[in-house]
Amino acid sequence: MAHLARGFERVDAIRVGAVLDERDPGGPAGIADLERWSAITSA
Numbered sequence: 001m002a003h004l005a006r007g008f009e010r011v012d013a014i015r016v017g018a019v020l021d022e023r024d025p026g027g028p029a030g031i032a033d034l035e036r037w038s039a040i041t042s043a
Contacts, residue, residue: 002014018034
């Protein structure tokens with residue numbers, strides 16, 4: 001996705017978001033994975 005930022009002079013931040021359904025069978029596991037990932041990659 002970094003190629004999308006080439007048209008800008010400066011990029012201060014890139015945010016990634018996700019929507020997870022708690023009722024989805026993979027939902028709770030997905031939420032746990034997302035929490036781990038966000039803790040590791042936080043600046």
